[in-house]
Amino acid sequence: MASMFTFHSLFLHPLFGALKLSLRLLLIVVPLLVVFELIRALPFWKRLGNTGKMQVHVRKMGLSPHTLVPLFTGIFLGIAYGAGVIIKISREKALGRADLWLLGLFLATCHAVVEDTLIFVVVGGMGRWIILPRILLACLLSFSLLIILKQQKTKQISS
Amino acid sequence: MKEASSNPQDELGVSLPGPNKEGFLWKEAMATGLKSGLFTTLKLVRVIIPFYFLIEWLKLTPVLGWLGHLLAPVMKIWGLPGEAGVVLVTGNLVNMYAAIAVMIPLHMSVVQITLIGLMLGISHNIIVETAVLKEAKAPALRLAFLRLISSGLVGWIVSKFLMGN
Numbered sequence: 001m002a003s004m005f006t007f008h009s010l011f012l013h014p015l016f017g018a019l020k021l022s023l024r025l026l027l028i029v030v031p032l033l034v035v036f037e038l039i040r041a042l043p044f045w046k047r048l049g050n051t052g053k054m055q056v057h058v059r060k061m062g063l064s065p066h067t068l069v070p071l072f073t074g075i076f077l078g079i080a081y082g083a084g085v086i087i088k089i090s091r092e093k094a095l096g097r098a099d100l101w102l103l104g105l106f107l108a109t110c111h112a113v114v115e116d117t118l119i120f121v122v123v124g125g126m127g128r129w130i131i132l133p134r135i136l137l138a139c140l141l142s143f144s145l146l147i148i149l150k151q152q153k154t155k156q157i158s159s
Numbered sequence: 160m161k162e163a164s165s166n167p168q169d170e171l172g173v174s175l176p177g178p179n180k181e182g183f184l185w186k187e188a189m190a191t192g193l194k195s196g197l198f199t200t201l202k203l204v205r206v207i208i209p210f211y212f213l214i215e216w217l218k219l220t221p222v223l224g225w226l227g228h229l230l231a232p233v234m235k236i237w238g239l240p241g242e243a244g245v246v247l248v249t250g251n252l253v254n255m256y257a258a259i260a261v262m263i264p265l266h267m268s269v270v271q272i273t274l275i276g277l278m279l280g281i282s283h284n285i286i287v288e289t290a291v292l293k294e295a296k297a298p299a300l301r302l303a304f305l306r307l308i309s310s311g312l313v314g315w316i317v318s319k320f321l322m323g324n
Binding site for chain 2: 004005010013015026033034037038041042043090101104108116119120123124125130131
């Protein structure tokens, strides 16, 4: 068995494997972040802030408008921004308890879906089976929590 | 990631979308994306190389076989081989990239990779992300448990679809 421990098996083989994997990840991460930055730079976001139309929709979901940015970032990717942005927003905008619960619950199960799915597709996974159940789960959980929170609210008012 | 707790705006030199800038600054955006993409890849490579070496070296010993044997009864729930348990544990304790570095040398099938991707997608990097959620004052521990449980449950349901019973 001593012949298994060669320079090739101990160093060259793992090194080439690791570098090949790193290169594949580079080819996903760089374009993904470029697309992400392009989307963020769209004037669309500015219009959003002005009209406040989106904010009405967000309110309907039981979230305050301040949660939009962390929600968008969190769904898109977790690598470089996700967590940091959530902390930043929660500090600056003082999110309420309901907001944090809803945002936390949705993002806990459904963050970085684009990034995570892509890296597993590149190494051979089936994308739709990785992304769709996650989105479904996050929506289901958040919707249940929203109903519970609403019930609590009406209870508080009626009592 | 370790840098998660620091301010991303300062670290990466980007700003949050908002009404403070005029027009569509696509050149700036592409430069920022390129820069943070390379920066992020560098961070990932630092995780991937040690884990890839570790698992390739373990493959030369009987240790991986023992671990697989030990985890096989549990992993059977999802129709996965025992070695997949090592991937799931790595993904939950360290992160997704470490898990991929462990998974590739183990040569999993398409269905196995898909299931691992789904389950790790729902629950990964639990230690760091629980700390982050705590910092954001969200109910972090309860969310961590919820993620682990729903990861197992959703993985089990999808495994029935993918493997036909």
